[in-house]
Each structure stands twice: as C-alpha cells, then as structure tokens.
Amino acid sequence: MSTPIIKVDAISKSFGSFKVLDGLSMQVMPGEKLALIGPSGSGKTTILRILMTLEKIDGGHIQIDGEQLYHMERNGQLLPADERHLTKMRQKIGMVFQLFNLFPHKCVIDNVTLAPMLTKGTPRAAAEKRAMELLDMVGMSDKAKSMPAQLSGGQKQRVAIARALALSPKIMLFDEVTSALDPELVEEVLNVMRKLAAETDMTMLLVTHEMGFAHDFADRVLFFDRGRIVEEGKPDEIFRHPKQERTQGFLKKIIAAGHRV
Amino acid sequence: MTQWSGYLGLILQGALVTIELTLMGSVLALIMAFLAGMGRVSRFFALRWLATVYIEFFRGTSIFVQLFFAYFVLPLIGLELTPLQAGVLALGLNVGAYAAEVVRGAIQSVGREQYEACIALNFGRWQGMRHVILPQALLIMLPTFGNNAIELLKATSVVSLISLADLTFQAQVVRSQTGNTLVPFATILIIYFALALIISWGIRSLERRMARGLDGVRV
Numbered sequence: 291m292s293t294p295i296i297k298v299d300a301i302s303k304s305f306g307s308f309k310v311l312d313g314l315s316m317q318v319m320p321g322e323k324l325a326l327i328g329p330s331g332s333g334k335t336t337i338l339r340i341l342m343t344l345e346k347i348d349g350g351h352i353q354i355d356g357e358q359l360y361h362m363e364r365n366g367q368l369l370p371a372d373e374r375h376l377t378k379m380r381q382k383i384g385m386v387f388q389l390f391n392l393f394p395h396k397c398v399i400d401n402v403t404l405a406p407m408l409t410k411g412t413p414r415a416a417a418e419k420r421a422m423e424l425l426d427m428v429g430m431s432d433k434a435k436s437m438p439a440q441l442s443g444g445q446k447q448r449v450a451i452a453r454a455l456a457l458s459p460k461i462m463l464f465d466e467v468t469s470a471l472d473p474e475l476v477e478e479v480l481n482v483m484r485k486l487a488a489e490t491d492m493t494m495l496l497v498t499h500e501m502g503f504a505h506d507f508a509d510r511v512l513f514f515d516r517g518r519i520v521e522e523g524k525p526d527e528i529f530r531h532p533k534q535e536r537t538q539g540f541l542k543k544i545i546a547a548g549h550r551v
Numbered sequence: 552m553t554q555w556s557g558y559l560g561l562i563l564q565g566a567l568v569t570i571e572l573t574l575m576g577s578v579l580a581l582i583m584a585f586l587a588g589m590g591r592v593s594r595f596f597a598l599r600w601l602a603t604v605y606i607e608f609f610r611g612t613s614i615f616v617q618l619f620f621a622y623f624v625l626p627l628i629g630l631e632l633t634p635l636q637a638g639v640l641a642l643g644l645n646v647g648a649y650a651a652e653v654v655r656g657a658i659q660s661v662g663r664e665q666y667e668a669c670i671a672l673n674f675g676r677w678q679g680m681r682h683v684i685l686p687q688a689l690l691i692m693l694p695t696f697g698n699n700a701i702e703l704l705k706a707t708s709v710v711s712l713i714s715l716a717d718l719t720f721q722a723q724v725v726r727s728q729t730g731n732t733l734v735p736f737a738t739i740l741i742i743y744f745a746l747a748l749i750i751s752w753g754i755r756s757l758e759r760r761m762a763r764g765l766d767g768v769r770v
Binding site for chain 1: 672674682687
C-alpha cells in the first residue's frame with residue numbers, strides 16, 4: 291500500500307472567534323479524486339486555501355508528499371516554514387479559483403506561460419509550446435492571443451485550468467470552479483475536468499456544489515460540517531445512503547434546490 | 552512703442568527653464584514616489600517607517616521652505632547646489648511625497664485575488680509585484696500622476712525666488728523693464744496653460760494605450 295500524498299493532521303483555524311476548522315484530519319492517496327461537499331462555512335474551501343498556503347493555520351500539521359508544509363525539520367526540530375520552504379512546497383500544488391483570477395493585463399497565452407518562465411526559468415519558446423498544448427487540451431488554443439476581458443466565464447475558467455497545469459503540479463485544487471458561471475457554461479468546464487481526470491494521474495481535490503458531477507468524478511466524497519468531516523465514503527454511499535443525519539439534511543436541501551444527484 | 556519680440560525671446564528662454572525643471576523634477580518625483588510608495592507596503596518595518604517619515608515631512612512642510620532650505624541652508628553643511636539643482640531637488644522630493652501615496656493606494660487597490668493567484672503560481676513577492684501587481688496598479692496611478700505633474704509644473708514658479716530664470720522670473724524682468732504688467736503675465740499665463748494641456752494630453756494618450764485590451768476591467 292502506497293503512502294498518502296496529503297496528510298492533514300488536527301488542523302485548526304479560526305477567523306476571529308469563528309472556528310472554521312476544528313481539529314480536521316484527512317488523508318489523500320496519490321491520484322485520488324476527492325470531492326469536498328457541505329454547507330457554506332463548513333470549512334471545505336478553507337482547507338483548500340490552507341493547502342495552497344493562502345491562509346495561516348492556528349494549529350496542527352500538514353504533510354505533502356512526505357514533507358511538512360507549514361513546518362521545516364531542522365536538527366530533528368519542527369520550525370515554522372520560511373518563504374523558501376513554502377516556495378519549494380508550492381511547486382507540488384496548483385489551484386483553480388472560483389473567480390478565475392486571470393491576469394487581466396496579459397493575453398491568454400501569456401497568462402499560461404508567465405509562471406513557468408518566472409518560477410522554473412523555462413525559455414519562452416518551450417513555455418509557449420507547452421502552453422499551446424495545454425490550451426488545446428482545454429479547447430482554448432484559438433483564443434491564445436485574446437485578452438481575458440474578451441472571454442466568457444467558462445472560457446476564462448478553462449484558461450485558468452491550463453495556467454495551473456503549466457507548472458505540472460502533483461496536486462490540483464479546484465475551489466468551486468463552476469459556481470460563478472452561467473448555467474450553460476458549466477458543462478464546458480466540467481468536461482475539461484473529466485478529461486483531466488481520465489488522462490492524468492494527478493491528485494485532485496474539488497470543492498463543489500455540483501453534486502451530480504461530484505458523484506461521477508470523485509473516488510471519495512467528504513461531507514464537511516462545522517469544521518469537521520462528518521461523513522466520508524464512496525460517492526454512491528454518500529449520495530444514495532448517507533448515514534449521518536446532517537449529511538441527509540444537507541443533501542435533502544440541495545435536491546430541493548433543484549440539483550441533480 | 553516697446554520692442555516686444557526681444558522680450559518674447561526672454562520669456563521663451565524662461566519657458567525652456569520651466570520645462571527643464573518640470574521634466575527633471577518629474578523624474579525625481581517618480582523615482583521617489585515608487586521608492587516611498589512601495590516602502591509603505593513593505594513587510595519590513597524599518598522601510599515602512601522611513602517611507603512614512605519622508606512622505607509626512609515633505610507633504611507637511613511648504614515647498615517654499617523646502618526650496619530655501621535646499622538652496623540656502625544646505626550650503627551651511629557643505630552641500631552647495633546650483634539654483635537648478637536645488638529647484639529639482641525641492642520639487643522632486645515634494646511632489647514625490649504626494650505621488651508616493653498614489654503609488655501605495657494603487658498597489659493596494661489591486662484585488663486580493665491577484666495576489667492569491669501569484670501565490671498559487673508560486674511567484675516570489677518581487678516577481679508578483681513586477682509582473683502582475685505593478686502593471687495593473689500603474690494604470691490606476693496614471694490619472695493622478697497627471698495631476699501631480701501639473702502641480703509640479705505650476706510649483707516651478709517658486710524657483711524664481713532663488714533667482715532661477717524660469718517663466719515667472721522672466722515675466723518679472725520684462726515687467727520691470729517695460730513697466731507693462733499685462734503683456735508679460737498674460738503671455739506666461741498662456742504658456743503655463745499650454746504646458747499643462749500638453750501634460751494632460753500626454754497622460755491621457757498613455758492611459759489609452761495601456762488600457763487597451765483591459766475593457767471591462769477598468770471602471
């Protein structure tokens with residue numbers, strides 16, 4: 291049995307007096323596709339942001355690929371990570387945001403090539419070649435020279451996925467990547483993600499309200515509530531036969547809101 | 552009948568000095584604005600402190616006093632400046648202090664999501680600043696930079712007080728030699744106004760060029 295690529299151990303995090311994560315622990319195996327579901331404020335987005343080092347943690351430990359994320363081992367002691375250690379660790383992780391966060395002053399291909407050129411020193415020609423392959427994969431190669439403002443939300447999100455992939459991370463985090471899209475644009479982004487899951491062995495964590503997609507896409511579903519994982523299991527178990535009352539209540543509300551499960 | 556053409560030549564010479572002062576002062580102001588403005592958002596306390604002291608001091612004291620200080624007081628500690636050097640120094644430092652706050656405000660007005668994208672793509676702090684934040688912030692700074700440059704242009708007239716032969720100085724020369732007030736001062740009024748228009752126009756076209764493709768992003 292292989293070792294987990296992500297090991298989250300008793301992470302706690304508060305915003306002011308509000309405890310978002312309450313001693314959260316979880317493990318993810320390499321190549322696993324995980325769906326994180328739950329009501330808003332349950333901490334599912336926060337744990338993604340913590341894995342991307344966008345938030346500080348109050349307590350606990352995280353291991354990525356066998357190495358501490360927020361700590362460095364020095365002479366057998368665990369010290370808080372410095373910028374250099376974080377930079378090294380971030381190479382393993384990529385993230386796609388709900389609001390795309392494209393660079394508005396750069397055209398599509400420059401959005402994709404900037405990170406490899408800056409952080410890996412990839413020559414422009416090689417970075418552009420790779421970018422075109424990625425843009426091709428997400429169906430955006432014909433818009434390589436367009437500015438983000440000229441794209442639809444779905445197109446922006448597909449570019450954002452290509453941009454994150456350009457650094458070849460081992461782990462990809464998707465934070466409600468279709469929540470900001472018009473309904474008719476959701477499917478084009480989900481299709482890209484299906485393709486990604488089928489063609490790569492990347493570990494993927496996805497926070498989503500698209501229960502139907504989570505069901506088809508995920509190997510495992512985690513249900514979050516009040517900063518903890520209340521229930522986890524295979525998609526069929528969680529969606530068809532939830533054991534916990536809170537999971538049942540949440541799914542009932544989601545279905546009442548018209549989402550397909 | 553006064554020979555106006557000779558006097559006009561005098562005023563045009565003054566205009567050259569005013570333009571020179573404005574250009575050199577603006578360059579210094581721009582450098583100071585970026586140094587102090589980025590110092591204000593530095594994560595190092597000492598830099599933040601230094602930038603704040605500079606900004607508050609030069610905004611809080613009169614440019615008049617600053618100029619006299621540069622020209623008359625600095626020589627007492629062995630720093631002899633020509634009137635032009637003193638003028639550029641005072642104007643650049645004074646306007647730079649105002650513009651530094653413009654730089655800070657613009658940097659901070661770039662959305663948090665852009666900073667987060669920089670972290671997620673593993674840029675170093677400086678890389679993100681240089682390639683993502685500043686290019687967007689620059690566009691926000693430009694209109695106010697235009698104001699600052701016009702302020703600087705108008706403030707150049709104070710250098711006439713340390714006998715630098717700028718527009719205002721030459722107008723006074725013409726006035727004392729001809730006894731006519733209307734003609735020299737109406738002339739320099741028009742010249743100042745024309746120069747300010749050129750600055751406005753220059754900034755606006757720069758803005759248009761930089762905003763190309765960003766439609767929908769700018770408000």
